[in-house]
Amino acid sequence: MRIGQTSFIVFVSKFAKAALGFVATIYFARVLGAEILGYYALILALVAWLELGGKIGISSAITKRLSEGEEQSAYFTAGAIAIGILAAVLSVGVIVFRDAVNDYVGVEAAVFVVFLLVLKLVHSLLTAVLQGEHLVHIYGLLDPLKTGSRAVIQIGLVFAGFGLTGMIVGKGVGILIASLVALVFVSVTLARPSTEHFRSLFDYAKYSWLGNLESRSFNDVDIVILGALVSPALVGIYSVAWSIAKFLTVFGTAVKATLFPELSVADAEGDSETVSALVSDALTYGGLVIIPGLFGAILLGDRLLLLYGSEFVQGTAVLGVLIVATLARGYQKQLVNVLNGIDRPDVAFRVNAVAIVANVVLNVVLIVWLGWLGAAIATALSATIGLSLSLRELHRLVAFDIPYGELARQLSAAVVMAAIVFGGQNAIEATGILEQNVVILVLLVAVGAGTYFTTLFTISRRFRSTVVANSPVRIPLVS
Template sequence: MRLGQTSIVYLVSKVVGSLLGFVATVYFARLLGEEVLGYYSITLALVAWLAIAGKIGITGAIVKRVSEGEERASYITAGGLMMGGVFVVIALATLAFRGAIDRYVGAPVAVFVVLLVFAELLRSFAFSSLQGHHLVHVYALLATVKMGLRSLAQIGLVVAGWALSGMLVGYAAGAIVVGIASLWILGFRPAMPRREHFGRLVEFAKFSWLGNMRAKTFDSVDIIVLGFFVPAGLVGIYSVVWSITQFLNIFGSAISTTLFPEISKEAAEDNSRAVSNLVENALAYAGLLLIPGLIGGGLLGDRLLLIYGEGFVEGTSVLVILVAALLAYTYTMQLLNTLGAVDRPDLAFRANAVFIVSNLLLNFALVPTVGWVGAAVATFLSATVGLSLSFRYARTLVDFAVPYAEIGRQWIAAAAMGGVVYAARGVGETYWIADYNAPFVVSLVGVGAGAYICVLLVISTRFRTTVTDNLPFDVPVVGG
């Protein structure tokens, strides 16, 4: 399967999964309100941080060592044993401090935290094994299945009256089922690891663990900090805004997930030109959805959030700031991905450390003084710092050219899209939209997406070539 097609499979799978999650979140927002979503989001953020301790870089090390193609089963077994041992410690500590955890969240969730950490570690272990085998497209499809199972289980349990408990149990159920299915599809059979297998995993993990922390810092540290300073209702609104921005990051995530094992393989074979080409392609397309998403968020953010309920419209300004932060972060992610793939996790460690410290300090400085918008500003500023440092390190190792022209074309196409959407919204609000917000938003998004793609196909030879090279059929108009 060609890399472009692998990325497309990943992208389509993530889009479907995100749409399922979007429908479920709208349902929960309307049925349970902002406060319960706040409790749910704080719990998941806490689980994310505890799961980092369970992974301690092991999942990234599994992908790296397994992708190198030698003694794969032994490396997977060694990684699983290491993660299992750490989980036992986390579970005991969580139960020992269950009172403090329940007070922080505002609801009795400690037992669910243990279940969720187990589910997350199992899923991460299984998915990293698939990625190491270059089965990114299979992993992506299973991630969509996970989202579907999770949403169905959550909705069923909430309807049955379980409320917050149902959302948490449903979340864990989807991850556990898909984790087991992943290992079954892989045909994994444990192999007795030797000391050297543990040693080589630790050698990579001792630097790469901070990459996991960097990702979770970006995803959830603001939720953790907000949990100390603002009401659960505002945390719920913020989490909904964040989930919307994550949809726009799907393509950037698809690129980094797909290219890591490929860059790793080419680097192991000392094919520097192939590594450079892969990095340049990653940078060229990382912002493909986020650039128009930033403009679209400014134009449609209020109406998009209105779908969740009137109270959520308060998060419109936060939405724009977070999309801008995510745009900077997704480029950072491609560069840090490169550092890990060329076996320089030490440099990625340094960049991640600066990003994490700046994010934490800015959040604790801005949230108490500025309010919940300060969390979004802190995320944007720290992402910018991370981008600058990761770019500096990556350029010392890989001779790549930043595709400024291609990125500029994406901005031109996004600006044209913005004009179309602005005009369409004005006409629609004048003549039709008063009581039909959801279909109106969907229509505007469709019109905007169509305009963006059409303009980009016209002005970008690189984009046209990429599309035609990876379609399973010929499109003469596009190819011409």
């Protein structure tokens, strides 16, 4: 397996980021309530969509061209100029239409949107460079730094009584700190780009932008539509359920980030065997954490949401469906990542176009029909459609085997885990000690995780070999 220790470093950093965000969100939910979290989620969703317009695939193109190793400074400068112009245009647009922005969110939000938009575009430029320069481990370490600094500042400002304003300012400062650190590691410099450099970036971006749009659609289109149809409190509860579901994607995201430059190099060298092996690795480990997470959510979802407050427990069903969505989406992202890595953004474009249309249409129809649960179902269905299509398209371009045996072993380990957790939960509840929810939840999660990985380590030779090969210390009995 070529994912190796770099992928593990990225995973640990993203896990730390997600864990910090998880703890911080619990504090905000308990102090501010679901309604304020709903306003915050809508502001972030608007910023995310505008950020997408400010990149239009250029950041992905920068990563791709820099990863090829030629004229890196010129490509960086061309990308920075393009993103800077778009940032200025979008910021002016938000100010001009500030009344519509404020009316949609429900609070004075236009200035907040511009503040976060500019910072996020700068950050996206710098992280694109880090990935393109094969500094994926540095890129990964920025996440916990950004989230940690953001969480500390937000908690301090919320504690001081600044509420929603404190949340926004803390978010922005966290992005700024991470961007300054990224700047230290960026080795490219400014250089005069030619027309060819701009053309090369846009030739790639004209296809890859839809991949970013599809990603944004998967993450936020449901929240954006819910914002127009349900109360801010329900949006807040839904966003919390989403944050938990996304927590489970950290390992798959680390695998994806690590594989892209490897795929790009292998494709440039015409090494089809390595590309096939990397596809197999991606499918083997893309759902490593999400599969047991789904079983865990079914058994412990209500207890998990109770951490945020009693009003959040009504999102238990939504949480389960969203984790199904992230599972299908996780595999789809791995496959589309391969398409982009082998320089076939045109194929990825077609896959993403179908997924976007399906997501938007299904969300509108099912939210009107079923309410907020319909949003989760629509997201899961559109992710499944995207997965099926990406699998079919990639099979036409790359010869690879789907690791059915490994996936079956992961599922089997998850079933064993679920049985142990279910028995443990019943045993605890039989004692009548129900008020210590945090202690019970932590205990059951720890037992479940230990059971899952121990079982998988025992029954899967491939997983066992991967752990041994990438362990920094010798593992007795197996190594």
